Amino acid sequence: MRVDEKGNWRSFRHRNFRILFPANALSNIGTWAQRVAQDWLVLELTNNNGFYLGLVTAIQFAPVLLFSLHGGALADRVDKRKLLILTNIIAAIATFERCLISADSRYDQYLRKQTTLSESELRGLNLFMGEKAECFHCHGSFNFNDQVRYVGLSQVDTPFHNTGLYNIDGKGGFPFPNRGLFEATTNPKDMGAFRAPSLRNVAVTAPYMHDGSVATLEEVLDFYAAGGRVIRSGLYAGDGRVNPYKSGLVNQINLSEQDKADLVAFLKTLTDQGFLTNPRFSKPAISQ
8 A cells, every 4th residue: 555646545455456545544554455355246348458346345435536558657647448446337237237238028929829829828918918917017118117219209108116015114114224215305105115126137135025025926916916015013013005195006906816827827928038048247256
């Protein structure tokens, strides 16, 4: 560790990196440096100048983290587009997420007439897209959610829904600290309101709901068929079916056991094995 010639920056050398941060960021820099050495995720940004970006779990310990080039250049000489600052982190994550396109499930292949669905899967599809099960109201787009944006869209709508998962105080309450849109607006009407997620690859993303409190797809269908969840005892006891903020789209649905089995069969056709096994999306290896 050292302070540069201007006395403004301290640095810590680790493998191929020199980490720069404000000299007054910490009083105990040794503890922070030890955390950096233990926990990294390293991403290569370019192929020719040896510049890497490290995302470290210790980032919360310092208000600014900057990385220098191999040549020993100081922070004021580094391309600001390559600095580890919040703006660039957000942009990098958003860029990565834009390439996460799943469009080759068996359902997609069925639409392209490249495969067929079983009788059970077809019954599930008709239930999903029909008024009996009503799944399509929130999951009817090509991405199986209700927030798709595309060129030519006349109106951008990003709705939030309270599905009656909780009602812990009899007044619509959800467990702190994850109470949906309410956390951002503090508007009581937003209590327990969440966006409808995409159902692509839903068969491999258990457990379900925003807090993982529903274990299986079968239990999810039981929950929606009941028009909400009843928790009979414990800290979160309450009848979500009568949550005053529950969406009008969530009502009791008469589904037989065969209907539920058919819906699960259809939902499993949304699994895209090529997407799930694509090495581009695997956990990055840490450079040694």
